[in-house]
Amino acid sequence: MRDTEFRINKIKRMKEFFKAIQGDKFFHPFPFNDETITKILGAKKDIYRFIKDGNKVIGMWMLRGWDEGFNIPSFGMIVHPDYRGMGLGTFMLRAAINECKKMGCKKIRLTVDPENKVAIYMYKREGFKFNNGVGFKNL
Ligand SMILES: CC(C)(COP(=O)(O)OP(=O)(O)OC[C@H]1O[C@@H](n2cnc3c(N)ncnc32)[C@H](O)[C@@H]1OP(=O)(O)O)[C@@H](O)C(=O)NCCC(=O)NCCS
Numbered sequence: 119m120r121d122t123e124f125r126i127n128k129i130k131r132m133k134e135f136f137k138a139i140q141g142d143k144f145f146h147p148f149p150f151n152d153e154t155i156t157k158i159l160g161a162k163k164d165i166y167r168f169i170k171d172g173n174k175v176i177g178m179w180m181l182r183g184w185d186e187g188f189n190i191p192s193f194g195m196i197v198h199p200d201y202r203g204m205g206l207g208t209f210m211l212r213a214a215i216n217e218c219k220k221m222g223c224k225k226i227r228l229t230v231d232p233e234n235k236v237a238i239y240m241y242k243r244e245g246f247k248f249n250n251g252v253g254f255k256n257l
Pocket of ligand 1: 142144145193194195196197198201202203204205206207208209229230234236237239240
């Protein structure tokens with residue numbers, strides 16, 4: 119019973135977050151719908167982490183691609199629009215790099231829109247190298 123309640127609350131919070139980030143100019147890796155939530159909750163090796171302020175989800179980062187059979191995970195992140203510019207993006211990016219290292223992963227990749235100046239600035243600062251919009255970092 120407690121497990122069910124926990125899962126329902128989690129889904130509810132994810133839905134609210136998806137509503138808040140729907141239509142983001144730079145972050146659209148998947149549709150923000152129930153099917154994606156089910157996929158995220160059922161992820162095997164892929165990692166999805168949610169940062170919360172109380173019960174509210176305010177940021178999400180992910181390393182995915184393993185479940186599809188790729189060796190190098192793809193990183194993605196988004197901060198709730200009301201919580202940007204407070205250091206959360208930097209925190210999430212560093213957390214993902216650390217988690218990848220702990221898993222023995224040798225490389226991270228990501229794609230970024232060339233207009234996404236803030237993200238590119240952050241990724242370069244953390245050591246990503248870019249080629250045609252694709253970023254790589256060796257760990
Ligand atoms: C990119 C994103 C994750 C950054 O998250 P954030 O929590 O706002 O980032 P931080 O607060 O850690 O800021 C990181 C740096 O960018 C700078 N920055 C943040 N927002 C900025 C803005 N609007 N204009 C200029 N600089 C900005 C900060 O000053 C900081 O630099 P500093 O440490 O030298 O001061 C967030 O803007 C976001 O969710 N964007 C939409 C989704 C997206 O683009 N995701 C990345 C592509 S996968």
